Amino acid sequence: MEQIRIGTLIEDMGKVGMIRRIVGAGALAHLHPVVKWRANYEIYYCDGAVGYLGLDSLRRLVAGGSIKVIFVPEEA
16 A cells, blocks of 8 residues: 555545545544554545544555545645
């Protein structure tokens, strides 16, 4: 899988989303107990929704074709 970084555009179930930030393990434990033990991606969707997806889940969904990577920005 290509490197997913901030600014990466994805297509997820017909919606375009952008990786807005990478949340380190434990960083959101006080807000979202589901996302506390692994690195997570915060995804901002074009309809204003925000979702969190774990690193392993994102890799699996991209490999399976459920999520398509549209654009990966160049490393700064």
